[in-house]
Amino acid sequence: MIKYFAWFSVLGFLFISCEKKTAELTDEEYAKLSEEQKRSPKHAVDGIEVADDRLELTLFASEPMMSNPTNMDIDDRGRVWIAEAYNYRTALNPRNPTRAEGDRILIMEDTDGDGVADESKVFYQGNDINAALGIAVFGDKVYVSVSPYVYVFTDADGDDVPEKKEILFEGVQGVQHDHGMHAFTFGPDGKLYFNYGNEGKGIHHADGSPIIDPLGRPVNSQTQPYREGMIFRMNPDGSDTEVLAWNFRNNFEVATDSYGRMWQSDNDDDGNRSTRINYVMDFGNYGFKDEMTGQDWRARRINMEDSVFQQHWHLNDPGVVPNLLQTYAGSPTGILIYEGDLLPEEYQGQMIHSDAGPNIVRAYPTSPNGAGFDAEIINILDGNSRDNWFRPSDVTVAPDGSLFVSDWYDPGVGGHAMGDLDKGRIYRVAPKGTGYQVAKPDYTSISSLIKLLQNPNRATHFKAFMALVDKGAEAKDALEKLYTEAESRMRARAFWVLTKLPNGNDYVKTAASDSDENIRVAALRAYRINKMDDSEFLMNMAADESAAVRREVAFALRYHSNHEVWLKLAAAYEPGDRWYLEALGIAAEGFWDEYLPKYLETVGSRWMESQAAKDIVWRSRASNTAELLGKIILSQPGRNNEPFYRALDFQSPDAKNKTLKALLANAPEEDQLIILRQINFDPNNPDNQILSLARKTASSIPDDRDFLDIVSKYRISEQKDRLEILVYQNESNQHSQMAANIFASLYGMPVIEAYFNAADQEQAILAIQKFGAIDNEQMAEALSKIYLDQTKSTEIRTAAAEAAKGYNSEPFLWELAKANKIPADVLPIAQKILLSSWNGNIRAEANDFFGDSAKQAYDLTKMLAASGSVENGKTLADTYCLACHQIADQGIDFGPGLTEIGDKLSKEGLINAIINPSEGMGFGYETQLVKLKDGTEFTCIVNSKTENDLVVKLVGSSEQKIYKLADVESVTQQDESLMPKFPLSESEVVDLVSYLETLRK
Structure with a gap:
């Protein structure tokens, strides 16, 4: 076959020589460096603190060898592959500089064994991979993620020049958007796992056909229950693609461990300190947007969480899987499970994660907690105290077990631009004095393959796994020996290969009775992958003492009706284990009308005395759930019923409204406000009973925000005095603006204009300042009547001019300015508003209109x-x-x-x-x-x-x-x-x- 873009072979190699460098400078010495020195590769490691004094950080590669690495992989020869992003976001921000030839996939190698890359070659370059966000090297295939496509490059002869480029997936939105398609990783089960962020929207095969779930639904953000960012897995050839979890914001990478469990970070910071780490439960909803309405976290709701980070993820909502860990402010990037033994013991078997926002690389040791986990944080690398241009974009494990970190190296992170085009670094983390040596792997002998199967490097693991599967029965004895004698994670790796043999299901059943609960977890995951169908097997596993194992049984029930197994799982639920409760909900999806009545029958008529039963009803979605929630609310007057009121939002609208109306007649008076807030109300076809109650209740509502919501929702015009007080109050500008807008909608502009013309000048100015915040053309015109009237006082006219801003108001002001109708004494105010307008067109035209004196140049x-x-x-x-x-x-x-x-x-x-x-x-x-x-x-x-x-x-x-x-x-x-x-x-x-x-x- 003709080489694809074979002219790259003419480019040859770029040779760069640099000295191996470790940190040496004290804080005082580093502070004395110039900015240029601090940014140079010579002092790169000096800018990063290594938190563990047993570890050593060295610089493996830097500019000019490469720049702006968005993602990284390491092949089985120890060579570092990176996706560059010089042409970052050119599709969204045409002001960004570009490299006409397009971005590059680079291979960097240390050929002389000194721990520093001395050879770099271009594997591929083109504008079709501009700002690629994922690269994964598996055998002769290289997977490159660059929305709207996933490309697979094939290099069958191993000369580092691809013979062909094929489209694996298409249709992923978020072109050149960091919230689009991300990287692939190899799972221990022989599958490839990948994800995209909340701009992805949906995914299609190369022929344009959508990914379909087991119920025949297309997997995209317009199809319930799928929303926002998602996780998928597939066979290496792209077949049998499954969606595994959804409703993330920007889940940059997914990591798998040797038991087949998934782990991930998710970015929802934007100044709100809500970045998180997730243990990913199969088929889980992770709460970025409201499951039913799609609204974001700011939307007011009953039982809304107290803290912002909990609000962000709707953690009080039934149907949302809990977070493992909050890392607060950040821009999380690469993540992996470290399953080598070169790094110290506390890192072994644990998540390691890079976070570009706070300039840090961390580990997150976990411990079991019911059906889920707890986690803590251990810092590994920290650039914040010295060099906050350190932007770790990915972490990868080399074949020798050392940790590599790619550094995008930039003054900022996120958004649509970058401050530096030319810099980028790759670091290596290893115990002090440990050189970088990678032996040539041997994939021919079974003994070597068994050793390579245990390698912490994913590219090596992949090739060994596939080779052992090809060996088949020939490798059975060696695999069984590894499964019997190795430590837990390596036993699991052997197990997964054994499940691919002709009698693979026998190994699943054997592993299901293993003394190690993690092996039993792997057995249940293999049960699903092998598409086994054995009710007796699941019933036995549902009696397992481990909540983690029973959790996996629940996942195996998804899409399969089996009320006997589900009831056995439900009987083992212990209140407080939210992971387990969500697993029960995942299993019951589509079968609640069958499962819930049988469950309540087993509990008995006094089920409301059982916290477990109330929890399961709270999570349920049966056709009678709304009625049951109403019974719970009435059974415990005076107690906190907000969780059960919130659960009504996840039932059918008709059932919800019927229950809320019934509660009005019997619920305690303190619940009336909740019901008024929550019940559906159509002002064009009002329910007079509800409207009457709203009018009666409004005056006694203590919370200002609740009051504003009720007055606005029911258009209550009898509360003019309190609305006016809220307009003029100073404690909350947000409430003041809301009140002003509601006031205008209820009473009209003539009433407000009368306030503007009050005889008391101080009162008139206050009215202008408060009501002038209403941003519409009617208000803009009312204000113009004041500042254009030169018979009025300067103070009044100044206040009116200063209030004449806002996106919808400024076009009116601009028309007056263009017509030269604004008096000279208030023109400077108008100029300042227009030159800083939210409307880019007005801003640009105002700059031209007011001349060069209005333009600002910065040094x-x-x-x-x-x-x-x-x-x-x-x-x-x-x-x-x-x-x-x-x-x-x-x-x-x-x-x-x-x-x-x-x-x-x-x-x-x-x-x-x-x-x-x-x-x-x-x-x-x-x-x-x-x-x-x-x-x-x-x-x-x-x-x-x-x-x-x-x-x-x-x-x-x-x-x-x-x-x-x-x-x-x-x-x-x-x-x-x-x-x-x-x-x-x-x-x-x-x-x-x-x-x-x-x-x-």
Whole structure:
């Protein structure tokens, strides 16, 4: 076959020689280095703290050999493969520089055994792999993940030049988006595992046909229950592709251990400190969006969690698998299970994870807890105290058991831009004095294959696994010996190969009675993969003493009706084990109407006295669950019933409303507000009983937010005085704005304009400041009547001009400016608003209209060297940032939170985010242009899109607004950020950055 892009062989090799380097400088010596010295490869390891003094960090490769590594793999020869991203996000941000030839897949090798790469070659280069996010090398196949495709390159003759490139999957959305397709890994079961983030939306085979689940449903974000980020597995040739878990945000990589269990990190930070680590239960919903509505975590709901990180993942909702661990602020990347013995014992068998946001590499030792796990954190590498450009993008294990870390190396992380194009590093972590030596693997003899099967490097494990499967019965005795005599994880590896032999199911049954519960877990996972069907086997396993084993039995029931086995599992449930409860729910999906009545019958008529029974009803989705939840609520008046009220949201709307109406007649008075908040209400066809209760209750609602929700939902016009008080209060600007908008919708603009014309000037100005926050054309016109009227006082006109801002108001102001109708004394105010407009078109036109004097040029070098005033910076943040960002408990939750931004971005990254906001839009905060079928257009942030609704946040508001999808013409992502370029001087930018740098955890 003609070589695919064979001209790469002409390029030959790039030889780079560098000296092996380990950290030597003290803190004082490092501080004396210039910025240029700190950023140089010579001092790369000096910028990173090694937390374990038994370990040594060395630099394996760096620029100019390579740059911007997004993902890494190591083959069985110990060579490091990386996917580069020089052409990062050019599809989304055309301002980013590009390499015309496209991005590269590189192979780097240490040929002389000194622990430093001295040879680099290009395996493939092209614009079709720009900003690839995944690379995996398995035998003669190289899997490259670059949305919308997964490519498989074949190098059958091993000359490092691919003969062909094929599409394995297509249709993954999120082109050049970090929330799209991610890397593949090899599982111990002979399968490949992979995932995509919440931009993926769906996945298709190369012929365009969708992945189909066992019920015939296409696997995409529009099909219940599938949402957001997902995990899949398949055979190496792409056949038998299965979806395994869903509703993640940006699950960058999935890792498997030798028992077949899955582990993963998930990014939902954006200043909200909600990054997490997951033990991934098969068929689990992981709670990024509301399971039923698709709304994000900010949507108010009954039984809403107290802390933000719990709210983010809907952890109080039935049907959501719990998190293993919160790592709070971060931008998590590569993850693996370390199953070598070179590193110290506490790392063996544990997760190791790189997190680019806080510049850190960690281990997460786990311990069993019921059907789930607990975990702790051990730091391995930390760049935050010295070099916060250290952005570890991946971790990989070499054949000798050493740990390799790729470093994207950049002043910022996330968003649509990068601050450095040319740098990138690869590090090696190993016990001190341990050289990097990789022997040539022998895949011919069975004895060698048995040894290679136990190698911690996935590429080696893959080739040994496949070779042993090919050997078949010839390898049986050696595999059985390994299964009998080795330690637990290596026994499991032997077991998986044995299950591929002709009598593989016999080994599954043997392993099911093993004394090691982890081997029994593997047996049940193999039962499913081998598509066994044995009710007696499952019934026996359902009696296992281990909750972890019974959890796996539950997964085996998914899609298969077997109430006897499920009832046995349910009888063993112990209250408090949320992992187990969710496993029961996973098993019962589709069969609740069969299982739940039989379960309650076994418990007996006094089932409400059993906490276990109440928990199972709370989790259930039977047609009579709503009625049962109502009985539980009535049985325990005065107690915390909010979890059961929340569970009603997961039942059919009709059943939910019927139960809530019945509760109105019998529930205690303190529950009435909950019912009013929760019950479905159509203002065009109102239920008069509910409306009457809402009117009666409104005046006595103590919580302001509850009051606003009820007044708005039921359009109660009798609460004008309290609404007005909320408009004028100073404690919560968010509540003030909500109250102003509700007030305007109920009483109209004439009433508000009368306030603007109050005889008391101080009161009139206050009314302008408070009601002027309403962002629509009607308010913009009302304010213009004031600042255009030169007979009014300067103070009144100034207040009106300063209030004339907002995305929907500024077009009106702009038209007046273009027509030269704005008086000279308030024109500077109008200029400042227009030059920092949320609307990119207005901003650009205003820059041209007001001339060169309105444009600001910045000297980045000068600003980086300058020191600013933290106090002045805080004032600037209060003025500009809090309108759309939260800092601690201040501000509006519209854009990404800034509470810990000093830990996430370097000084250069912060400056760039302020002066070039469109180059660093946060994920999930991209500007979207929505066009409605009635001709209305607006820009916003899209929180979610369900089968029926488009849920958005409008500029400068933390509130969600819902539009019917049937009314939406189109939703188009824009290049311009919703964050304006504020008209700040160089010194003001430096002051603002100086303050933002203090915002750390």
